[in-house]
Amino acid sequence: MKIIVSTNKKQDLIDITERVNDLVRKSGVEEGVCVVFVRHATAALIINENYDPNICIDFLNALNKAFPEHAGYLHDKVDNNAAAHIKAAILGPGETIIIEKGKLKLGTWQALMLVELDGPRSNREVEVRIIKTC
Amino acid sequence: MKIIVSTNKKQDLIDITERVNDLVRKSGVEEGVCVVFVRHATAALIINENYDPNICIDFLNALNKAFPEHAGYLHDKVDNNAAAHIKAAILGPGETIIIEKGKLKLGTWQALMLVELDGPRSNREVEVRIIKTC
Amino acid sequence: MKIIVSTNKKQDLIDITERVNDLVRKSGVEEGVCVVFVRHATAALIINENYDPNICIDFLNALNKAFPEHAGYLHDKVDNNAAAHIKAAILGPGETIIIEKGKLKLGTWQALMLVELDGPRSNREVEVRIIKTC
Numbered sequence: 281m282k283i284i285v286s287t288n289k290k291q292d293l294i295d296i297t298e299r300v301n302d303l304v305r306k307s308g309v310e311e312g313v314c315v316v317f318v319r320h321a322t323a324a325l326i327i328n329e330n331y332d333p334n335i336c337i338d339f340l341n342a343l344n345k346a347f348p349e350h351a352g353y354l355h356d357k358v359d360n361n362a363a364a365h366i367k368a369a370i371l372g373p374g375e376t377i378i379i380e381k382g383k384l385k386l387g388t389w390q391a392l393m394l395v396e397l398d399g400p401r402s403n404r405e406v407e408v409r410i411i412k413t414c
Numbered sequence: 415m416k417i418i419v420s421t422n423k424k425q426d427l428i429d430i431t432e433r434v435n436d437l438v439r440k441s442g443v444e445e446g447v448c449v450v451f452v453r454h455a456t457a458a459l460i461i462n463e464n465y466d467p468n469i470c471i472d473f474l475n476a477l478n479k480a481f482p483e484h485a486g487y488l489h490d491k492v493d494n495n496a497a498a499h500i501k502a503a504i505l506g507p508g509e510t511i512i513i514e515k516g517k518l519k520l521g522t523w524q525a526l527m528l529v530e531l532d533g534p535r536s537n538r539e540v541e542v543r544i545i546k547t548c
Numbered sequence: 549m550k551i552i553v554s555t556n557k558k559q560d561l562i563d564i565t566e567r568v569n570d571l572v573r574k575s576g577v578e579e580g581v582c583v584v585f586v587r588h589a590t591a592a593l594i595i596n597e598n599y600d601p602n603i604c605i606d607f608l609n610a611l612n613k614a615f616p617e618h619a620g621y622l623h624d625k626v627d628n629n630a631a632a633h634i635k636a637a638i639l640g641p642g643e644t645i646i647i648e649k650g651k652l653k654l655g656t657w658q659a660l661m662l663v664e665l666d667g668p669r670s671n672r673e674v675e676v677r678i679i680k681t682c
Contacts, residue, residue, distance in 0.1 A: 283542055313449050315581050317646050319655030321597040328503035329455040334488035338496045339503055342487075346480045347613045353610075354602035362606045369596035369607055369639075373502075373658065376510050376644050378451050378541050385541060387453030390507065407646050408651060409581055409681050413543050447583050447677055462637035463589040468622035469633050476634045478619075480614045505637075512585050512675050519675060521587030523643065528593050533680050 281307075281408040287399035291344075293326070293336040296391045296406060301318055303408050310382045312412040317374040317390075319405045322364035322398035324371035329389040343367055360406075364398035371395055379410065415441075415476075415542040421533035425478075427460070427470040430540060431526045434511075437516055437542050444516045446546040451508040453539045456498035456532035458505035463523040477501055498532035505529055513544065549575075549676040555667035559612075561594070561604040564674060565660045568645075571676050578650045580680040585642040587673045590632035590666035592639035597657040604661075611635055632666035636658055639663055647678065 283299045296316075304314055318325050329335050344363075347370070355363030375392060378385040388394070394404060417433045430450075438448055452459050463469050478497075487496030509526060512519040520526070524536070528538060551567045564584075572582055586593050597603050612631075617636070621630030643660060646653040654660070662672060 293433075311676075313545065315644050315646060317644075319653070319658065321595075321655065321657040324505045327455075327507050328499055332492050334492070335496065335499050338487040339487050339500050342481050342485070342500045343504075345485075347610050351610070351613075353606040354608050355600050358600050358602070362603065363610075365596055365603050366607050366610045369594045370611075372640065372643070373504065373595050374644050375506070376449050376451075376508050377468050378543050379451060385451075387455065387539070389455040390453065393431070405655070409646050411545055411581065411679055411681055413545055447679065460637045461589075461641050462633055466623050466626050468626070469630065472621040472623050472630045473634050473637055476615050476619070476631075477638075479619075506640065509640070510585075510642055512581050512583060512677050519585075520588070521589065521673070523589040524587065545679055547679055 283406045284380055284405040285394050285406060286402050287396040290399055291315055291340050292396040293392045293393045295330055295353045298405060300392060300408055304379055304384060305382060307410045307414050309379060309410050312379045314379050314384060315409045317407045318394060319407060322361055322368050323404050324368045324395040325375045326371055326393050326395055327375055327390050330391050344361045350395050367397050417540045419528050419538040419540060420536050421530040423458055425474050426530040426533060427461055427527040428495050429527050430524045431463055434526055434542055438513055438518060439516060441544045443513060443544050443546050445546055446513045448511045448513050448518060449543045451530060451541045453541060456502050458502045458507055458529040460505055460527055460529055461509055461524050464525050478502045495532045501531050551674045552670040553662050553674060554670050555664040558667055560664040560667060561610050561658050561661045563598055563661050567662060568676055572647055573650060575678045577647060577678050577680055580647045580678055581649050582645045582652060583677045585675045590629055590636050591672050592636045592641055592663040593643045594639055594663055595643055595658050595660055598659050610680060618651060619639050628668045633671060
């Protein structure tokens with residue numbers, strides 16, 4: 281199972297919780313875990329709040345301050361996106377989320393988001409697998 | 415399966431290894447993996463040493479230096495805890511740990527810790543699921 | 549299942565994708581997920597590009613800038629490796645990767661790498677477990 285995410289900006293956070301929940305529902309699995317994995321080296325997945333969308337802005341700004349763009353990176357001579365690789369590696373491509381009663385068991389303030397770090401891109405692939413527990 | 419963690423400070427690391435190991439033992443599963451997930455957007459899970467408790471202090475200080483509190487965040491106007499969200503998103507809410515012979519197979523210097531970033535809180539929920547492997 | 553990784557420098561990134569793929573192949577599992585976990589508190593796992601090896605250099609440099617060595621850490625008085633612990637805790641010891649058609653389903657530019665943060669060490673242990681999905 282897979283979802284394709286299209287991004288519109290250089291950097292962005294895109295909520296994919298409901299799209300992954302749709303796949304969980306279709307699987308018919310009531311109790312288990314869901315493995316979500318983005319297959320790119322300049323994107324990542326995080327889980328956090330986006331009810332206040334300012335958190336997404338604060339998050340990207342803080343990340344850019346700690347790991348600034350174009351800070352003399354060697355890879356910038358090749359692709360000019362070294363900082364995107366660095367941030368993607370730190371955040372990581374995957375999340376494993378518990379499924380209960382056929383739904384992702386996230387907290388009230390948690391959403392699953394794709395982190396675009398080198399966009400815009402038209403087809404970020406996110407693979408989804410579901411494992412039953414007893 | 416779930417454990418509830420109570421925290422006493424604004425920021426803290428609380429070792430939950432033995433509480434999760436108790437749940438693994440109760441499950442009767444000898445070989446498998448254990449998925450642990452904190453259902454909050456201002457807390458996280460990490461795995462590291464706490465035999466020398468100074469590592470916990472060093473860890474929180476270093477994190478606060480890289481991602482400082484109240485650095486002009488937009489979300490601070492709403493909840494005054496933007497930095498806690500940012501740090502929680504970077505550390506991540508989950509860990510997947512191998513089970514061998516009915517126990518978490520951590521290294522000698524590894525402990526599973528809840529990272530409180532916006533405490534104190536009386537009921538941080540940590541969900542635990544166990545998957546058998548063959 | 550386990551692989552042992554030997555490291556030659558204080559800090560290094562070592563590609564272990566093919567060694568983990570060998571274990572996946574040997575398991576005979578065609579569809580599933582693979583849990584990889586390094587059992588040390590001064591090493592970690594990341595997934596990113598190393599086709600251009602400069603990304604590995606940029607990554608370690610950026611990490612060292614955000615979390616500098618010997619910045620007055622308390623644990624340095626004991627073991628002189630506090631920064632290695634801090635970085636390992638932030639990057640995390642584990643990755644969960646999807647298996648498809650008997651192989652790790654990574655993106656074109658993704659490789660699984662052990663991050664050595666306090667080397668050189670002759671036997672970094674990486675545990676590998678495989679879970680079938682339907």
